Amino acid sequence: MTQRKITLDGKEALCQEGETVLDALLREKIDIPYSCQQGACQSCLVRSEDVTPPEASQRGLRAGLCRQKYFLACLCYPEQDMVITRSKLPDYFTEAIVTDKQLLNPETLLLTIECKDPLDFYAGQFVKLKRADGLTRSYSIANSRMHATHLTFHIRRLAGGRFSEWAHQELQVGDTIEVSDPQGLCYYLPERQDQGLLLIGTGSGLAPLAGIATEALHHGHTGPIHLFHGSREMDGLYWIEEMRQLQREYPNFHYTPCISQGDPPAGVARGRANDVALAAIPDLKGWRVYLCGHPDMVNQTKKQAFLNGASMQDIYSDAFHVASSSLD
Ligand SMILES: Cc1cc2nc3c(=O)[nH]c(=O)nc-3n(C[C@H](O)[C@H](O)[C@H](O)COP(=O)(O)OP(=O)(O)OC[C@H]3O[C@@H](n4cnc5c(N)ncnc54)[C@H](O)[C@@H]3O)c2cc1C
Incomplete structure (x- = not known):
């Protein structure tokens, strides 16, 4: 069985056949940010220091990042041994003010925010919301592109969930929250308009x-x-x-x-x-x-x-x- 050696911060993880780089790092308890594990949230963005990463592991990344050998650990089935580094690219966050909070049902909050700068998003994409202490979670944008600065989210409250409980109970109208660039590939483009x-x-x-x-x-x-x-x-x-x-x-x-x-x-x-x-x-x-x-x-x-x-x-x-x- 072919194994590939993944080296990060001087620590090594052996990636078995059929395993992703993220699977191997997590199995070896090597600390790396991740969330969706499906290539959507891009939390596990890393960079190859030597070999060119497999094309499939760069799905959805900007051409510039691909050229610099950035890839998503959760999508990468390595073809060779790899030396990798953590992403040094911080998510770009903009400030927004909470303008409304309403309950859609007993467990779902309709949160409305007004961003300082217009956000260039496709309907269906998600952003990361970050509170002042740095706790960050992904939430899908619920409105269409007609409102570039005004965003709505449906936040389901999870018992014991740190962000969702805080958003339901403590976040107030008038508070500031940070919003990342829009992300994800699940969005609508106005093409083939007769398609079901x-x-x-x-x-x-x-x-x-x-x-x-x-x-x-x-x-x-x-x-x-x-x-x-x-x-x-x-x-x-x-x-x-x-x-x-x-x-x-x-x-x-x-x-x-x-x-x-x-x-x-x-x-x-x-x-x-x-x-x-x-x-x-x-x-x-x-x-x-x-x-x-x-x-x-x-x-x-x-x-x-x-x-x-x-x-x-x-x-x-x-x-x-x-x-x-x-x-x-
Ligand atoms: C692409 C994407 C889009 C998303 N869009 C939405 C959206 O539109 N709306 C939405 O509501 N959610 C969405 N989510 C989910 C969202 O990002 C959060 O994961 C979710 O709100 C929970 O975050 P939290 O901080 O409240 O819970 P966390 O604190 O992360 O906890 C998660 C769960 O683990 C449990 N837990 C926490 N700590 C412990 C522990 N020590 N022991 C045992 N259990 C524990 C909690 O009770 C909770 O059930 C999306 C996720 C992704 C990846």
């Missing part, structure tokens, strides 16, 4: 999908847009009326709220959002698919969407991993 869009989200996974749907409709997307939003119970759903209003305004937009437990009221489907969606639209050949929210749902549905005919290049996803950086 299938959007499936669980919990606060509605945030990026609402941004994507609004953006697509704003750009005059003509293909059918189907949004399925799921939770266990009615309490976990939100924005039902807002999405129904969008459905009334745009004949090509279809919205299905779903609950997986209990008896659903009229207009709400029974079952997990991904099961309901794939039963309603079983043939995904030619469709563009967006999956956001619980990592198990995202990973399972990604495979199923591919088996049902969607091309891998047409499947976009953000799994909301809650693993926190070991450097927090």
Whole structure:
């Protein structure tokens, strides 16, 4: 079996076949920031000091960074031994003021902030929010690009979660928070506008999908847009009326709220959002698919969407991993 030696800060980790550089470093308890482990959040950006990193490990990085041999440890299956260094590139953060806080349901906060500088983002991308003590977490932008300085987020409160509990309980309107450059590859571009869009989200996974749907409709997307939003119970759903209003305004937009437990009221489907969606639209050949929210749902549905005919290049996803950086 081929093993590759990864050297960081004079410490060595042996990368087994089928393992990423990140897997090997974490197994050896070598401290390295990481979060989504899917190449989206770019927290595990590192730089090769010697060999050129595999192309697949540079997915989504700017050309300049690729030339300087930066790569994502979570996407890198090394082809040779590598000497690597930590990223010296700090995330670029801008300041923002909290302008509104509202509860969307008992566990989800609608947070609105106004950025000092306009943010050039695509609908569906996420940013890192940083509080004064440096604690940083990723949250998806819930609005479309029509508002470049005004951003909204849906923050689900996790019991014992350091950032989410603080955002719910302590963060106040008027407070300052820092916002990183937009990141991630799960976003809408106004191309192939007659293509069907299938959007499936669980919990606060509605945030990026609402941004994507609004953006697509704003750009005059003509293909059918189907949004399925799921939770266990009615309490976990939100924005039902807002999405129904969008459905009334745009004949090509279809919205299905779903609950997986209990008896659903009229207009709400029974079952997990991904099961309901794939039963309603079983043939995904030619469709563009967006999956956001619980990592198990995202990973399972990604495979199923591919088996049902969607091309891998047409499947976009953000799994909301809650693993926190070991450097927090
Ligand atoms: C690309 C991306 C986009 C995301 N978008 C969103 C979004 O739009 N909305 C959203 O709500 N979330 C989103 N997330 C998740 C978000 O980034 C945070 O991970 C989440 O809010 C939890 O952060 P936290 O600091 O509150 O929890 P953490 O403090 O990181 O804790 C995470 C979990 O571990 C548990 N825990 C913490 N410490 C311990 C311990 N010592 N022992 C045992 N258990 C412990 C907590 O109870 C909690 O359940 C996204 C994540 C990614 C990667």
